[in-house]
Amino acid sequence: VSTQSTWVPSRMTTAVLSLPTEATSDRSSAGGSINDAAVEHELYQQQRRWPVIGWSSTMWPGEPVITDSSGSRAHFTNSLPEGWMWAGSWYPVLEEGGTDEDGWVYSQSFLGPWVVECGDNCHVRRRKWRRGRMPVGDY
Numbered sequence: 001v002s003t004q005s006t007w008v009p010s011r012m013t014t015a016v017l018s019l020p021t022e023a024t025s026d027r028s029s030a031g032g033s034i035n036d037a038a039v040e041h042e043l044y045q046q047q048r049r050w051p052v053i054g055w056s057s058t059m060w061p062g063e064p065v066i067t068d069s070s071g072s073r074a075h076f077t078n079s080l081p082e083g084w085m086w087a088g089s090w091y092p093v094l095e096e097g098g099t100d101e102d103g104w105v106y107s108q109s110f111l112g113p114w115v116v117e118c119g120d121n122c123h124v125r126r127r128k129w130r131r132g133r134m135p136v137g138d139y
Helices: 009-013
Strands: 039-050 054-056 084-086 104-107 124-135
Touching: none
Parallel strands: none
Antiparallel strands: 039 054, 039 124, 084 124, 104 124
8 A cells, every 4th residue: 555645635726737738838729829718727636445444545556646637647846837827726626416515526446437426336536626827917
């Protein structure tokens, strides 16, 4: 069992996913400026259910606590590309009928499929977090 540090949402106000190359370019592929609109970043918090302990950020070796939408381990950075600023803090995404009241979805494994209600066979869960950034001067 991995002894990764417990992930605390309050830390998310200063941590951010490494930004994809296309989000840091000066021009979009359509020819318009990338500064024409705010950009949202998403990550997933994952937990495993252990006998006696219950839900925990303690994972099996190789299982990431934080991932991107493809399930790959996410890497954090505190910096933004020049000309951008944060447009708020990280917040959990709650989807009526698509998540439970705390934003979690459940599964037997991190490969899915994901369901809203946790039964006896759900051993993992994940929750989507979102944070926006916008061009400096657009506020």
